[in-house]
Amino acid sequence: MIRFILSRLLYLVPTFIGITIIAFSFPRFLAGDPVLLMAGERGVTPERHAELSAQLGYDKPLVLQYFDFLGRLLHGDMGTSLVTKKPVLAEFLSLFPATVELGLVAIFIAVLLGVPIGVIAAIKRGSWFDQLSMTGALVGFSMPIFWWGLLLIIFFSGYLGWTPVSGRISLMYFFPNVTGFMLIDSLISGQDGAFASAVQHLILPSIVLATIPLAVIARQTRSAMLEVMSEDYVRTARAKGMPRRRVIGVHALRNALIPVVTTIGLQIGVLLAGAILTETIFSWPGIGKWMIDSISRRDYPAVQSGLLLIAGVVMVVNLLVDLTYGLINPRIRHR
């Protein structure tokens, strides 16, 4: 198993280097001089320009600049935001829990509904449930989620008045930020109604974000189940007279879940892309909205580091999925 983990880690090194090269080159592809960009509209004198260039290392050859960048990166220094003047890494870390909370709830909804829907659809192949749920899954898969979010806001927030339109919690509540997860912090605070408010704020964004993963997981579970159910060992189990419930639950489902785990892992990238849209629609203070704001404010250090950190997160999650996959499927591990 350790060899398996090491080989996977080694495999990531070139990808990681590639990601740093992309993040490094991004501001250099932009039209214009980075020093002038930083100076803003007032501009700088030629002496100050030379001084700033030297200070930021822009006067060195590109290769040296890249290694400087890499060195700072390894020390956890990702630069300062041009707009807020705060360290970018600190900003990212303060907003990241909001996105993780939203993403976790969304993937929880998607798995909790998607897997049973897929299993039932496969068992009752051709039934009205199968047809209805798979049509629904295809609609969900095709959904422009930014529009879906607006529709839910129009109906549940505007027409019914059930849910708030934006933010993570009502402004009435104020409590210390312990974990960064609003659901947990609001519970710890012990204030009446704080948790309910957090749930109310979370519900629409997480439904919107869960839509596409839910559709993908339901479809994938169904097709994996159908494939497994036609395997010999399932037929054998049935022929032995094993109860149907046990054949499906133990023999079929456990094997069908292997590709489903991969699918769930692959949804992390989808979730992060979806978070950009969902957070923008619901003014959710997470990294998706932060990236959009940084791009529109031309805050390039923030965009650069955000790009790097998000790709890093995707990479780590993919690694974890790979390892889980090896854990539940020994055939992969011993190859």
Added chain:
Amino acid sequence: MSDVSVKLSDAAIRRRQLSEFWFYFSRNKGAVVGLAIFLLMVFTAIFADWLAPHNPTLQYRDALLLPPAWLDGGRADFLLGTDPVGRDILSRLIKGSQYSLFIGIVVVSIALLGGVIIGLVAGFFGGWLDALIMRIMDVILAFPSLLLALVLVAVLGPGLTNAMIAIAIVYQPHFARLTRAAVMAEKQREYVSAARVAGAGNLRLMFLTILPNCVAPLIVQATLSFSSAVLDAAALGFLGMGAQPPAPEWGTMLAEAREFISRAWWVATFPGLAILIAVLAINLMGDGLRDALDPKLKRS
């Protein structure tokens, strides 16, 4: 009978292949519905200027935010109502179909062309070149596609053309990977060795001998990318990084409608519905294509 089939001309073989394809494709009812909707969309896009009841950018100052015709206060000449500056929503949707089709075609063409060439080179030559190319593709795939497209647009500057280029770059690794896998499988086959022995050069082997036998998965991927491109371009438009107003691109229309959703639901509802129907139709078609082109499924 057998000597009859031997004499079949190329055209006849192609006709047979087509009818076999249609046989499997049409067994999937959803796919046929999807194809019908898609053809309707193509028709609408081609004849948009004749079909649209109004000029899509003309502002009727006496008809701001009119509701759809069937609601109180609606007018029959504005079937789906008007937007905040008095433009006819139906006409804008009809014109918008041109944008979506155009985006899909351009993105898929660029991504397909680039991906196929890269994948062919990587799969055919193998070795360090293959390793290098595939690592670069891994890097592109490590970023969430919409995020990378957004950043690319930030570099290139907002606008429809740049949005299409960005999306194509992001999609291209999928085609490269598929082509590479197919080429590596086909390369070992005897017909390739036979062609090589007969004196075919590398270019001929790559493009004329091997490539035609790798087309099926590429067609399916192209369909899926077409629908994703429509969706992503609309998302970029919605975020203000795609087509710029007053272009009646569906995502851009939604972005403009955002602040009015509490007063006028129709300005936000119809453009999104148009995106959903278009994407759904193409995805339905994609499912049917996979059924018809995947030999593994055909046998079962």
